[in-house]
Amino acid sequence: MQTRIFNVFVAIVLFLTPTLGFGHPGHGTFDGTNFWHYLTSPLHLISAMVVLGVAVIGVKYFIKKKKQTS
Numbered sequence: 001m002q003t004r005i006f007n008v009f010v011a012i013v014l015f016l017t018p019t020l021g022f023g024h025p026g027h028g029t030f031d032g033t034n035f036w037h038y039l040t041s042p043l044h045l046i047s048a049m050v051v052l053g054v055a056v057i058g059v060k061y062f063i064k065k066k067k068q069t070s
Contacts (some may be wrong), residue, residue: 004062013054 036043 006057009057013050
């Protein structure tokens with residue numbers, strides 16, 4: 001059951017990943033405030049949190065899987 005939930009979660013994330021590539025106004029211009037834009041924009045913070053969450057879940061999953069096979 002847990003593997004099925006993980007597989008569905010991964011499928012949803014992979015399905016939604018291309019939407020992260022869409023830029024909003026202001027992308028493509030690099031000036032001094034651009035760095036702060038990426039740190040303070042809710043769209044960028046949410047995207048970063050999703051990527052970080054998927055990475056943490058993936059690492060935990062593989063560590064648990066490795067312990068089960070040992």
